[in-house]
Amino acid sequence: MSETDKLRIDKWLWFARVVKTRTAAAGLCEDGSVRLNGQRVEQAHKSVRIGDVLTVGLNGRVKVLKVLALAERRGPYSVAQHLYEDQSPEPPRVELPSPVAERDEGAGRPTKAERRAIDRFRDGEG
Template sequence: MWHARFFKTRGISAKLVSGGHVRVNSEKVSKPAHAVVPGDVLTFPQASRIRVIRIVAIGERRGPAPEAATLYEDMSPQEERSDIPASPKFEGKGRPTKRDRRKLDLNRPDTLD
C-alpha cells in the first residue's frame, strides 16, 4: 500500500496491516509482508472512508503518483460529501473584508457631533 502511495510511510502502512484493518480478498491480514498478486482485492480504511482496490499490476519501485495510479483500479463507491458545510464567506457570513468595513463606516452616523 505504501508502494502504490496510499500511505505516506511504510510504517503507517505496516501499522494498519498489523492492527488487522486490511482485508485481502475478504480475509483479514495481520502480517505486513503478506504477498499480493494482480487480481487481488484490498479493502482498508483511509481517512474517513473505506477504500476497495483491485490490484492491476505490481510495481518495481515507488514512483510518482501518476505511475502509482496505474497499479490499481479503485472500486470504492463514490460518495458526495454533504457533511462538509459550505464556506461561510460565500453565504455572506464570516469576517467582513476591508472594503465591507469601509462601507459600514461610511453609512454609520457620527455620534460625536
C-alpha cells in the same frame, strides 16, 4: 508461480502511494485496517497478487483497490496510479444547512441594535 508474481502488502501499499511510509502501511495491516479479498490481514508480510482486491480503512474512509500491477520500486504518483483500479464507493453527500440568518445583499454592516439581536440569537436567547 514465481517469486515476482507476488509482493508484500505493506510494500505494495507504499509503492501505490496509498500511504506515505512503509511503516504506516505495516501499521495499517497490524491494526486490521486492511482486507485482502475479504479476509482481514493482520500481518504486513502477506502476499498480494495481480487481480486481488484490497479494502483499506484510511482517514475515516474506505478505499477499495483492485491490484492491476506490481511494482519493483516506488515511483511518482503518475506511475503509481497504474498499479490499481479504484473501486471505492462514492462518499455520501453532506447537505449543508441553509444559513439561518441572511442579510440582503448590499445591506452593509449591521447596526449596533442588529448586532445585539444577532448575539442574542446565537446565544439562544431568542
